[in-house]
Amino acid sequence: MAAATVVEAEKPAASEGATAGFSGVHEPAWDDSQLRRYTFSTKPIPRLSHTDPRAEMLINNEEPVVLTDTNLVYPALKWDVAYLQENIGNGDFSVYIAENHKFLYYDEKKMANVENFVPKSRRLEMKFSEFVERMQQVQQTGGEERVYLQQTLNDTVGKKIVVDFLGFNWNWINKQQAKRNWGQLTSNLLLIGMEGNVTPAHYDEQQNFFAQIKGHKRCILFPPDQFECLYPYPVHHPCDRQSQVNFDNPDYNRFPNFKNVVGYEAVVGPGDVLYIPMYWWHHIESLLSGGVTITVNFWYKGAPTPKRIEYPLRAHQKVAIMRNIEKMLGEALGDPRQVGPLLNTMITGRYEDPQEEDD
Numbered sequence: 129m130a131a132a133t134v135v136e137a138e139k140p141a142a143s144e145g146a147t148a149g150f151s152g153v154h155e156p157a158w159d160d161s162q163l164r165r166y167t168f169s170t171k172p173i174p175r176l177s178h179t180d181p182r183a184e185m186l187i188n189n190e191e192p193v194v195l196t197d198t199n200l201v202y203p204a205l206k207w208d209v210a211y212l213q214e215n216i217g218n219g220d221f222s223v224y225i226a227e228n229h230k231f232l233y234y235d236e237k238k239m240a241n242v243e244n245f246v247p248k249s250r251r252l253e254m255k256f257s258e259f260v261e262r263m264q265q266v267q268q269t270g271g272e273e274r275v276y277l278q279q280t281l282n283d284t285v286g287k288k289i290v291v292d293f294l295g296f297n298w299n300w301i302n303k304q305q306a307k308r309n310w311g312q313l314t315s316n317l318l319l320i321g322m323e324g325n326v327t328p329a330h331y332d333e334q335q336n337f338f339a340q341i342k343g344h345k346r347c348i349l350f351p352p353d354q355f356e357c358l359y360p361y362p363v364h365h366p367c368d369r370q371s372q373v374n375f376d377n378p379d380y381n382r383f384p385n386f387k388n389v390v391g392y393e394a395v396v397g398p399g400d401v402l403y404i405p406m407y408w409w410h411h412i413e414s415l416l417s418g419g420v421t422i423t424v425n426f427w428y429k430g431a432p433t434p435k436r437i438e439y440p441l442r443a444h445q446k447v448a449i450m451r452n453i454e455k456m457l458g459e460a461l462g463d464p465r466q467v468g469p470l471l472n473t474m475i476t477g478r479y480e481d482p483q484e485e486d487d
């Protein structure tokens with residue numbers, strides 16, 4: 129991994145999180161046929177008890193780890209679509225509808241920056257029962273179209289959900305936040321996905337404890353030092369922070385460094401909590417033929433920038449610098465469309481081999 133790797137885990141086995149079948153024999157909760165195939169290789173993310181000192185070291189070092197026994201969302205482990213439909217209340221929910229399995233995020237506020245930008249999914253506000261109907265319709269028609277509910281938990285939820293929420297292991301997570309001087313909890317996003325849904329690779333500027341509640345998700349992470357392999361969209365583009373590479377069919381002419389990408393992966397199931405460090409890329413897929421998935425994440429602001437900066441800078445600090453340069457140029461030029469041409473003029477032919485003079 130990027131800096132010190134304190135744990136080398138075994139290759140994840142499909143038998144992890146096994147469930148007991150009718151025979152009493154433990155059956156694997158998932159198998160390899162439920163994973164999509166990609167061109168790159170991955171190493172496993174360690175699965176550890178939250179009491180294991182190696183888990184603490186990984187989080188301190190901002191490296192991912194799956195924690196198997198935090199009880200973080202224990203009261204929610206009974207949630208399924210029927211329970212939520214009964215108890216979640218009559219608020220509005222953001223539901224994305226995509227033309228295929230990929231839900232590429234886009235920032236609606238940045239859409240005006242790119243002429244002719246056509247999002248590959250659309251967001252609709254609807255009641256929970258409408259979402260359930262929509263999901264059933266899509267399942268019945270069996271086409272490419274899919275739906276994904278992604279809604280910040282708010283005070284419109286019903287009493288039973290509030291009780292479940294208050295029963296989360298706030299003691300443990302508050303300690304995690306305090307120990308690392310992270311900022312405030314900004315939101316809990318509830319995600320309810322159909323089997324096979326994919327959230328393509330992107331990074332967030334927040335720390336994330338990703339708590340799996342129902343079904344299994346495959347999470348492939350890449351450290352911030354793989355920026356050059358993943359080719360994020362420009363900062364002013366609606367798909368800022370998302371990789372431009374199509375993992376299903378990479379275009380190596382446009383994105384040659386994608387050949388060098390190496391991921392870290394884990395399949396998380398009910399009760400698992402994956403720590404996704406700030407600025408780490410993550411690609412997340414609900415397993416094929418795995419049924420509905422339910423997740424709640426916990427997003428925290430990062431720790432404040434230290435007063436004394438230590439060199440060499442870490443990869444994520446360089447990503448933050450690049451983001452700030454793009455933003456400053458956009459403001460200085462008064463037009464985000466001029467940022468790319470100016471950066472090209474500034475760099476092309478000047479930095480490739482600066483020691484050789486042409487006479």
Ligand SMILES: O=C(O)CCC(=O)C(=O)O
Nearest residue numbers: 319327332338412423425
């Ligand atoms: O679970 C997903 O599909 C995406 C979640 C995600 O990107 C996040 O929690 O940051």
